[in-house]
Amino acid sequence: MRPIRVLIVDDHTLFAEALAARLGREPDLVILPIAADARRALALTSTERPQVVVLDMTLGAESGLDVLDRLRESHPDVRVVVLTAMSELDALLQAVRRGAVGWLSKTESAELVARVIRSAARQGGWIPPEVLGEVLRRLTGGTGEEERLPELTPREREVLQCMVDGLGRAEIAERLGLSANTVRTHTQNLLAKLGMHSALEAITLAMRAGMRPRD
Structure with a gap:
């Protein structure tokens, strides 16, 4: 299987660089240059063609949800995994409804992040097990x-x-x-x-x- 090209979008430089260095040791992952804002994220997605984008929910004054919308609109095949310090369930639901295939806390291990990236690239996804039931309950309200x-x-x-x-x-x-x-x-x-x-x-x-x- 060809390596998975991964773009990290995060304006926290130290965290992003540490994550990139750790994920870069995985033999099946190719870590692309880090994007710290929406403009660079969209530009790198166009030129570097990542299969998976690891996206923070806050990028300075920009909303990660807005960036998610723009990524999904311009590159619908790209799989977006949210990696964030936010824990609000409403934000998770909004991200899923807008096309994110995974949601991870920044407190999770790099090993789990790598597993979720691989799952996303194979058309899978990840929702934290402790909130999965509530997420499904809210998503399945009869409409x-x-x-x-x-x-x-x-x-x-x-x-x-x-x-x-x-x-x-x-x-x-x-x-x-x-x-x-x-x-x-x-x-x-x-x-x-x-x-x-x-x-x-x-x-x-x-x-x-x-x-x-x-x-």
């Missing part, structure tokens, strides 16, 4: 979105079922006999039809509509 599932094509429903089964893009491609690019297209289309920004939201909606993981 009538389930009615959008019939708008999906049969193939999009198959892809969504595979997502509910916990498969990443490569595994979905193998199961359905499709290319990874085709799976990506189906995923983007079904997210758009459902009005969702992340796979976690789509999976939550699907399970609320009655889909369950298959054995």
